[in-house]
Amino acid sequence: MFTMTLRKAGFAAATALVLSLTATACGGDSGAGDDKINIGIKFDQPGLGLKTQDGEYTGFDVDVATYVAKELGYDEKDIVWKQAPSAERENMIANGDVKFIVATYTINDERKQRVDFAGPYFLAHQDLLVRADDDTVRTEDDLNSSEMKLCSVTGSTSAQNVNKKFAPKANLINYGGYSECLTGLENKAVDALTTDDSILAGYAAQEEHQGKFKLAGLNLSDEPYGIGLKKGDTELRKQINDALKKMVDEGAWEEAAKKHFGPADYEYEPAPEITETN
Known part of the structure; x- marks a missing residue:
């Protein structure tokens, strides 16, 4: 009887330990502990x-x-x-x-x-980033052409706006990040990067990009x-x-x-x- 009691107590302690470790591993909704x-x-x-x-x-x-x-x-x-x-x-x-x-x-x-x-x-407002020497994009109508290669990011509202609103005919190229679009723009693989003007301004202002790009100045949407x-x-x-x-x-x-x-x-x-x- 005494041995069985000890076994039960040991099992209960082990169970409590497992539950404690599981709770610690799971953490909270933030994916971190209470102090993070x-x-x-x-x-x-x-x-x-x-x-x-x-x-x-x-x-x-x-x-x-x-x-x-x-x-x-x-x-x-x-x-x-x-x-x-x-x-x-x-x-x-x-x-x-x-x-x-x-x-x-x-x-x-x-x-x-x-x-x-x-x-x-x-x-913010959706706009375009183009190469500094490119004057082909002056109005929203200039975008809606199958020859226009626009780059944006998968899952962004900018990409959705291109397809559904102002340029359904454009050749939209989606990448995983804006940095990839920027490389494509610099290499002339795409004609323009479209997203929020706040994001575009940040890229244009980077020291390594100064003088290479400019904002088209098109207020295409409210973001x-x-x-x-x-x-x-x-x-x-x-x-x-x-x-x-x-x-x-x-x-x-x-x-x-x-x-x-x-x-x-x-x-x-x-x-x-x-x-x-x-």
Whole structure:
């Protein structure tokens, strides 16, 4: 009887240990422990979300995400940055790989079927980046031709706009990242890179690209950037919205915008009104 009791006690202890280890391994919704927070950003968008060669993270979206995280109780050292490609953002949120995503993430009805948004915190407009000596694109009508090779990124609203709205006849080439499009533009494999003007300005302002490219100056769409989060998490959305309002009121939003967009001579819009509240 005594031996059986010991066996039962040992089994119970082992079971408790396994359950404890499993819980630790699973972590929380953010994909990190309570003392860490996983945040999705872009790694290849200078001026917005860029992972530098020395492993640092910089850009307007990075500053916004860092400010929001601080308001949620996390220091900068507690942030684990996760690369969030355009086509994977909804999956990363739904799977709990990140707590939220700040990655030039345009708010639209299709995406809101899978995730919720806080914000918007920035308003961009779709445009084109062309080679500096190229004057063939002057109006929106110039794009809608089978001879026009436009490059964009898989899963982006820019690519969807090309197909559905202003250039259905164009030869749309989708790559996994904007850097690949930029290489194609420089090598004349494509005629133009189309995405948000904020992203294009960042690329054009890079030291190695200065003088090579220019924005076409076409205001093709409105792109309100939101912070993506798990659908139904109204508490987190309110916390993020409160943080964004505080960032604007304190002047930190304007400071970050000038820091990252000023060198590109990009005339950005003022901080937009927060509308994603329910």
